[in-house]
Amino acid sequence: MKGIMLLPLFCHVVSPVKHSLKIFATTSSGVKNFPDYVGVGLVDEVQWGYCDSISKTVEAKQDWSQKMFEDDPQYLEWCTQQCVLDQYDHKAHIDILKQQLNQTEGVHIFQMMNSCEWDDETGEVNGFVQFGYDGEDFIAFDLKTLTWIAPKPQAVITKHKWDRDRAHNERWNYFLTQQFPEFLKKYLDLGKSSLLRTELPSVSLLQKTPSSPVSCHATGFYPYRAMMFWRKDGEELHEDVEHGEILPNHDGSFQMSVDLNLSSVKPEDWRRYECVFHLSGAKNDIITKLDKKVIRTNWGKTGILTLQCLFNCIGMPFMHCECFVLVPVSPSEFPAGPVIGGVVGLLLLLAVCITGVFIWRRRDNGFRPANSSDPSSFEISEVRDAALN
Structure with a gap:
């Protein structure tokens, strides 16, 4: 099967026994100085792996995933191959969609979200895969019927084409309901000291x-x-x-x-x-x-600005920015020099980040444009939160 950076989406339901594995992949066209492809893997919302079109290899983000790759080089090679296959596959999708929609230039984004959720008490497994184009839902897989759902008229052509490929849809079914849950169980066992704490x-x-x-x-x-x-x-x-x-x-x-x-x-x-x-x-x-x-x-007090607050202030007039004070101090105790220097540094860092925010975020099981004033757009990695929260 083509490409394997897949992940489970989870509902906003709290359960002591449900675990999730997710893979997000973002492919871009027309964006300078940024990888054409970025893939991110998470277990229970913790990032364990990363891959992009520049490095062309999967990078471990946790001690347990690093050890997993060291102990099993063949598995690392397999994951890397899937990353590379995804890059070519998704790039082809963008080219096809640009032709179908008569788009000749501009920035375009193609996203994939794969997911699996496993209940370790009941054994119940739920899988999900969805694609987005230019910040909007494009097409999603229905595991019950093994067919594709097209939420927009522009996706109907793709739906009919993919529905006819029954063998490919059967592979999606196998991956989401059997192979992907096995990956999840393996990762939970290897990283249990941190993932199950x-x-x-x-x-x-x-x-x-x-x-x-x-x-x-x-x-x-x-x-x-x-x-x-x-x-x-x-x-x-x-x-x-x-x-x-x-x-x-x-x-x-x-x-x-x-x-x-x-x-x-x-x-x-x-x-x-x-x-x-x-x-x-x-x-x-x-x-x-x-x-x-x-x-x-911070009403009537002086205090230390938080990074969360600075993110909230992006795009706002300086005088309109109000920030929480987590550590109130008196003016005489306030370390003005170090704090002002740190804040200036953070603002410069944010300015650099904003220039690269073109990725699309996911919310409520759908895609929407990223908002540079939203702090979650910058957590873990731009791509991870671009697709996730």
Whole structure:
């Protein structure tokens, strides 16, 4: 079968026994100074492998995957061959689509998302493969009928062509439901010391200004199968609540937040609200009471800007940028020189990153253009988050 950087997509459902393997591949046309092809592999949202058209080899991103390749050079060679095959295959798809859509120039992006999810208690396996073109859903595989679904009229020609190739569709079925789950089980066993660990987060209440929503922010947790919500008098709230995405940290852990709009909450009712963090596999939830005394804010204070905040400020007028202060300090204690130097350096780094943001991101099981003001576009690698969150 052509190309194998495949991955499972997961629903926003928390389960203590479900594991996922995902592969994202992005191929571009008309983009200068950037690899024509980039592939990224993840297990339970942790990046384990990377490949691009410049290096033309698979690079291990975890200690366990590095050891896997060292112990089995033939497997590394096989993965590398799949990476190279994907490059030629996807490049051909772009050429075909440009002809079909009468496109002669400009930047064009072709993406593939492969996925497999395995429940280690029930043995249930779910597979998924979807392709996107220029930031929009293009075509997806239906495992039940072994046919292709075309969400746009432009994809109907491709659907009919691929539906006729029954042998190729059978190979997709075998790969997504049998071979891919075996890869997932193998990776979980090899990396069990890190992939199957449980780490609880630190949870903080953050607020930009007295009129801003209060954000309940959890960081440093693992695995990614977690959920967080606000509740009042023991009942989960759905109104005046905004849930953030689960985002990766650079140390392999994760972070997430949920905001509560306080505009309709009376001061005397604050004690009735609390933030609940639930981690899959953990015995107890982390409960944080809504209390003004513990809220961290930069209102009227000087503090250290966070990288997350700087990403949020991309594209905004400088004076309109408000940032959380995670470590409030007094003006006399504030290390102005080092911090200002660091912030300037970070801003320069962001400016460089922005020039290369052409990749398309995936959200809600679909593709959409990347937003340079979205911090998740820059986590782990531009391509990984371009396709993932």
